[in-house]
Amino acid sequence: MNKKVTILNDKHQRPPEFSAGSCTVTVYSLQPWWRVDLLAQYQISSVVITNRVDCCSQRIDGAEIRIGNSLENDGNNNPRCAVIKYTSDSSSYNFSCNMIGRYVNVIIPQNGTTLTLCEVEVYGVLGAISLQTDVALGKIATQSSSSYPMFLAPFAIDGNRDSNVYAMSCSYTDYYFKPWWRVDLLIEYQISSVVITNRGDCCPTRIDGAEIRIGNSLENNGNNNPRCAVITDIPAGSSSTFSCDMIGRYVNVVIPKNGAILTLCEVEIYGVPAVTKKINLRVKFHTSEDMIDSTTRHNVFQQFQMVSALKLYWTQEPELEHENKGFSDPSPVHYIQR
Template identity: 30%
Template sequence: VVGRYLSVQKLGGIFLSLCEVEVYGHPAAVSPDPPSATPAPVLTNVALGKNTGHSSAGWGGVSSRAVDGSQSGDFTAGTCFHSNRGDIKPWWAVDMGSPQEVHRVRIINRQDCCSGNLATITIAVSDVMPAPPLGQEISTTTAVCTYQAGPLTDAEYTFTCDTPVIGRFLSVQKQGGLFLALCEVEVYAQSATASPAPPSTPAPALSNVALGKNTGHSSAGWGGVSSRAVDGSQSGDFTAGTCFHSNRGDAKPWWAVDMGAAQEIHQVRIINRQDCCSENLATIKVAVSDVMPSPALGQEISTTTAVCTYQDGPLTDPEYIFTCDTPVVGRYLSVQKLGGRFLALCEVEAMGRPVQPVASGAGSFLDTCMLRI
């Protein structure tokens, strides 16, 4: 028998007398106390001061501001991230440096203005930095921590993941609306071993493949030759000598750039004329093709080109971004006004990357894309 105490008891009678009791045995292991519950993990803010990324940034509100440690909700204090115009599904992301098991996320909302912009957001983690084209949703293969639908106007929110999620990169994306502003994002997590991302060859980064390239036009007036629209200037002032301008008598003016080789175009940015007549940017078609456009004066560019977007109404803002739902491919990019007085383009940036050209006789690349404003 095993135990610490031994007893002798008389179960009846007057007295019990024992002159010596010797107990022969050897030490025995006893059952240990049941193990205590696993202690809760110690969580720390693994986002503070880390590298960040974003779909766009406006008014100086770069993504790094959201992990600078400031607790201020005042954008004018210079400590908040803010997306830019034309970004209809803005996102922000942080590289936590290594895979982390994320339990909760704390967000400090903008409070000096527009706090209701924090709405319809998805918080997710992944093993790669998000890089969707402008206006597109981050891949659904990321592990979603939480989705919040309604307007969130409070000064701060703490979101607890439905179940802890593991990944190296955490993103916050707004699924629709005007802007995304994040004054601070704190990610509470502990180190974890995540499954490595499958090996893949990263796609080349997008760059402005129109800058400094050869250009063409249907007409040019007042010295506004087509090459001015790819000179790199960001000015919207025609008098500065950096804008293309069509001439009188050109009923369907067009401008085009030879990008030198077939390019996979993801988005096109146009800087509009601002010193005068900005409304002239209207009823335009942006397209790519495998041949330089050469319609007769007053005629529309061939419909066999791959149309990126058609925009009917006047566009009076300083700039516009056109983003393709799926990339379009071609060597030549054109902008044509389909009716009205003049076409003025102060800068055209074609954001794309090189692709292998189609062999002779194989046909042209055709696809469609839509306007993102």
Template identity: 30%
Template sequence: MKMTCSSYKFTSGFTRTSDVIVESYTMSLKQGVEVLVTLLLLNATYRCSALINLARGKPATASSVYGPLPGVAADGLPYTDWKHGSCFAVREGDNHPWWQVDLEAYSRIIDVAVTSRSDCCPERLHDFTIEVFTKNPATEIGTRATVCGTYNGAVTVPGQTVNVKCIRSVKGRYVRLKGRKNGSGDLLQFCEVKVFGSIVDGVHNAAKFNLARGKPAIASSVYGPLPGVAADGLPYTDWKHGSCFAVIEGDNHPWWQVDLEAYSRINDVAVTSRSDCCPERLHDFTIEVFTKNPATEIGARATLCGTYNGAVTVPGQTVNVKCIWSVKGRYVRLKGRKNGSGDLLQFCEVKVFGSIVDGVHNAAKFNLARGKPATASSVYGPLPGVAADGLPYTDWKHGSCFAVIEGDNHPWWQVDLEAYSSIIDVAVTSRSDCCPERLHDFTLEVFTKNPATEHSAKATLCGTYNGAVTVPGKTVNVKCVRPVKGRYVRLKGRKNGTGDLLQFCEVKVFGYVS
């Protein structure tokens, strides 16, 4: 018989998060004992819980561009109105519109979710086809498309997400959304594309992933936005968007460093210069890799990945440093060189390509919450998902902090990890420009079923935080009493008198998919 994992719980203890076809066969042994052998047609059994959004933060292109660059439709951010700059559109005169994402790895595509604009014109998302390619059809003439599926008609609900489930699992690297021009004035427009599936091991796969995206970063000094913006994966390369980083002018030994949060094999590093000014500020740098944090561990030894000599002269250019050989470590440091008075180190994005290494060095802890859907007991201001966007902003004006309404007497915030997982600890960051004490006396609970819809869902306690946070922008860690398994993680606050409300800027859930 055939079933979907969504209706089946495996004896190994996990339940599925996306519709994956399973075939079950019953075999009789000599003793008459029946053994249920489950064969996943798409991968080994554990893959059932590991369907992820492969498109998040990946490079995108399009047939034409009106407004924000194509990459905003794969930034994973929850904004669905035009003013936030996270929606994409082609030009009105584009008669053969398409948008395409490079997954950067040979993958198995199961289904694709596309979200329409919420403040206007949802019908601009209509009659589209999802195609998958092994080679880039934008550069390789004659590349053949494999159809995943189609969506017929127009979306009529603002901000609606429509799903296209592949007719069968489709393998490839490039996913293209091909629209259809429907008369004068019509144009293709949407706000987010999520491509669900899994990475395929094999000869087609270069096994290159951006390990740095959303990971914590520090620097020798800071002028302007915090160091983490250079690892946010966003496509902005001008200063006004707040996604570029710079050290202070007087920093004579400048460096920027990212913690990959896992022992990894580094193959190469890509660094993007500022596009609206001063690309030459990215010059003569070295990429070093450390097993221990050199900012806190005196004597931590560097392994050289490679160097870039000279200055970048093209605004917004991405330069690649390929490691002399694959280098293993956890911390990647970009070390600049001061070149006279007035010179400073500045760039907009760093991508570290490689793979996670299994072994004793690796705690296998990852932020499972990043980019995952979130809900809350009430909402004041930005939607709950901003607290799991992985961005480093901790002040209200950036729209990346979350709060419940003041009258909410039983406040909670919850993230769906979209996979049955083992939770080890949770980090929560307070607001930095005001009111850190609004994060106080909270409990972290883990559920297998969604307690917002399943009233009988039972909570397993991860841990609690007692008292109030007093330092603006502080991150507090709650380590689970023991590893807790589940899919939904809920932060449950406590109302503390009139005027009190639950507010914070980021939640990271560390663990691994079970």
């Protein structure tokens, strides 16, 4: 169960007025930052930031949340969870991270500004060891179109959440009919969640309405597989987590409308290899075919496969039973229940 592992405000409240005496503020400086040391590694699921509202609320625009174990550059070089995009609609911002680290930083990466935080909440569980990892790393990605070599599909699974599309770490399709992106995990996985990082430097609403689909079929390029989620909104430069609890080899992101561009700055897929059951089955059948011929054996086997929902494999070649009844005694058939 996730719990709140640190807070900025001792009263466990979120007063967004600086005059309440519950906010921190830096001096006007070069790339101002704030950091909390959790004293141990945590699996951090989310970070909630409460902004000042009585003055200067827009100052937080462009601030970055970074999480990791390094104190290089005061911790500001750790991997990025999200970029804060200022909005007047809310004083608190909730960012999904699903990252491991001891240090959580908030930094404004620009010269000459002030950082004010009225609350920082970090939610997670103690201990960095997890059975689930990002299984998309190093796998095979493709997409519906790609006219530019700096926006190729594999850039969305390079382990880098940089949301500037020109940093060569995002995938980007052409303006296309129902654009899609797909990763082949090479084997089936029990997928618990998918994390999507949206483009931060432009056009964040383009991803609205995109669907995450997971399964084993390549029909319609994998876009007919069961749906995990519909992306309603991901703020610019932010990462959102979608719970799936599904099994599949292929994970697709598709925008199901005509004339759109799909941009993904990172796709993380968390899960474990799917468990399969192996059982031996012995079958006796009558046939007039010559089972000594390998082609004939293959054709008979395919007939078995057509009437079975399972994947079948010979473990031994069929043998002829020496009886007057003329039955063929095939080998056991090894099948995998999925």
